[in-house]
Amino acid sequence: MLLDFFDDIAETFRSCNGLAILMVIPLVLLASPGYASQSFPVFRLQGFESGSNKNGSFGAAIAAEATTHIRLAHRKCFLMRMEETNAARLKDVVRMYPLAIVIILPDAEATLQLSEEQQQNWLEVESMLLEGEYPIPIYFALQSETVMQVLSDLKEITSTDSGSSAAKALVNAIFGNGFQIVASSPAPAQIPVTKFANIMASLINTRKNVELDSLMIVAHYDAFSPSADLSKEVDASGTGPACLLSLAKTLSGLYGSPENQPSLNVNFLLSAAGKVNFLGSNHYLQNNEQASKKMRLVLALDSLNGLEADSDTLYFHRKTAKSTSNAQLQDLLRFQQILEQTATDAGLKFEVVFRRPNADQWFQWEHERYSGYRAATISGHSNPYHPMRKSLLDNGQKINSRKLITKMEVVQKAVLQYLYNVSQVLHEEDQKNYYQQYQGLVSEEEVETLMHYVATQPHSSQYLGKGHPYVRSLYRSLSRYGKLAAIHEFSLDFSPSSAGAASVRKEDVVFYDQKQAIAFAYKVKPAVFDLFLSVAIAAYVGLVYLSVLSVPMLHSYLQSKLLFPQQSSPKQKAK
Structure with a gap:
């Protein structure tokens, strides 16, 4: 009997089925258990060309093991939170040649809890991301329960990788679990034709048959930050248009009655491509040559809220004048004096900032697009290069509504006094009474509603053609108050097949498409x-x-x- 049993065993292993069983046994015993994947959306870092320079991220797909430890980042996907990020740490990560980087952003309300140091660190990181060229994919992920669970598990796994002894670390490195991050996305492709849309309206004096000079009010409405799909910039791209729309509403009531119409026309321009060298204003000037000759004064509105430390300061940016006898300068100086007085009456600080345009034709304030001494920018920022003007932190949480409305009321009062040539020589009590009649012109509810809308609608420069919902919404708002409202679309065509393709100049920006992707996190054994x-x-x-x-x-x-x-x-x- 015993010999027959061994004969059966030998016959079994001579067959393929027996050997197959023996092959499967170790796979069943040693293979890692299966885990369901977790998914979350990720947003790629902008990729663009400025002249001959490439900036941003030009990678897309991710298929790598994840880690949160810098010394383990080589050929892996490195995850880190905004709160833990600074320029030095990012440089250390890049030096390790990771396959991808994912930065986790807190929600809008959580950014209020960031310390001053953390905010400054992040602004430096954003500047570094936008100014450098990165062949690897760099993504942003919004903080969520799924993302934080993956990050928490990953940190726990990473901590076991660096065990108390070399033997323990080796065992953990072999038998410990890990995360595989996978994100499928096509490689960034150059956008051959980028469309932009200017939104315009006018208020015309109908009492006089002659063509009058005009006051030009302009504000750009587009945003530009490290992620195109997350670009909102409530202060940098929202407060200027809000003030312009409020002005249009107030002035439309005055121009509606012929007896109240001032002796100037008013043109409104919500300009496109403000973050692309103010191409919207440039297009307006090139296609409205006659109207540009009639501009007596140009006022650009930009980032009125400003930094928290400057929330009670109004800056007046204009070109340096060698002589005050220039005819174009007289109107600008008169408005400057009016604005300074009204700002002082409202309890705001007022400061004039002189600046010459750059020789490389890259403009920092929109008034620089308008030649001569007839233009100025009103802003809450003293420095055009401040990184907050291109930051994901500009999400509306730090908008001081009361201060913003005060600044808007000051601008409205100054414009009305300029249009109607109201004397500033008033007694103190008269000044107080005169200012009080302008209070309430700006609707706090309307401003907050618009700020909320801006904060919920990404509106990066390269997406805002005339059919974009954000553009249509601004057009409907302006058309309610201004006459002859229109959307004028223009484009930059860099496609090789186009007969009229533009050559890339130093001041032009060529965008690459930005695809939102879905990242999957799989819990697996290490490689x-x-x-x-x-x-x-x-x-x-x-x-x-x-x-x-x-x-x-x-x-x-x-x-x-x-x-x-x-x-x-x-x-x-x-x-």
């Missing part, structure tokens, strides 16, 4: 585990193979012992 598993399986199969080969030898040995027992020795026989 070194696969190597260990392969060696273990090979050793196991080798042992099984040798064992199968030794079955006939074992069979023969047992057969000889059981069927042919040893005969008694001669001494035993003699006894």
Whole structure:
């Protein structure tokens, strides 16, 4: 019976089915258990060309093991939170040559909890991201329960990788779990034709038949920050249009009555591509040459809220004048004096900032697009280069509504006094009464509603053609108050097949498409585990193979012992 049993075993292992069973056993015993994947949206860092320079991220797909430890970042996907990020740490990560970087952003309300140091660190990181060229994909992920769970598990796994001893670290590196991050996205492609849309309206003096000079009110409405799909910039791209729309509403009531119409026309321009060298204003000037000659004064409105430290300061940016006798300068100086007085009456600080345009034709304030001494920018920022003007932190949470409305009321009062040539020579009590009649012109509810809308609608420069919902919404708002409202679309065409393709100039920006992707996080064994598993399986199969080969030898040995027992020795026989 025993020999028959061994015969059956040998016959089984001679067949393919037996060997297959032995092959599957180690896979079942050693393979890591399966885990369901977790997914979350990610947003790629902007990619663009400025002249001959490439900036931003030009990678897309991710398929790499994740880590939160810098020394383990080589050829992995590195995850980090905004709160923990600074320029030095980002440089250290990049030096490790990771396959991808994912930065987790807090929600809008959580940004209020960031310390001053954390905010400054992040602004430096944003500048570094926009000014450098990165061949790897760099993504932003919004903080969510799923993302934070993945990050928490990953940090726990990473902490075990650096065990208390080399042996423990080696064991953890082989048998510990890890996360594989996978995001499928096509490689960034250059946008051959970028469309922009100017939104215009006018208020015309109908009492006089002659063509009058005009006051030009302009504000750009587009945003530009490290992520195109997250660009909102409530202060940088929202407060200027809000003030312009409020002015249009107030002035439309005055121009509606012929007896109240001032002796100037007013043109409103919500300009496109403000973050692309103010191409919207440039297009307006090129296509409205006659109207540009009639501009007596140009006022650009930009980032009226400003920094928290400057929330009670109004800055007046204009070109340096060598002589005050210039005819164009007189109107600007008169408005400057009016604005300074009204700001002082409202309890605001007022400061004039002189600046010459850059020689490289890259403008920092919109009034620089308008030649001569007839233009100025009213802003809450003293420095055009402040990184907050292109930051994801400009999400509306730090808008001081009361201060913003006060600034808007000051601008409205100054414009009305300029249009109607109201004397500033008033007694103190008269000044107080005169200012009070302008209070309430700006609707706090309307301003807050518009700020909320801006904060919920990404509106990066390259997306805002005339059909974009954000553009249509602004057009409907302006058309309610201004006459001859229109949307004028223009484009930059860099497609090689286009007969009229534009050549890329130093001041032009060529955008690359920005695709939102879905990242999947799989909990898996580390890559070194696969190597260990392969060696273990090979050793196991080798042992099984040798064992199968030794079955006939074992069979023969047992057969000889059981069927042919040893005969008694001669001494035993003699006894």
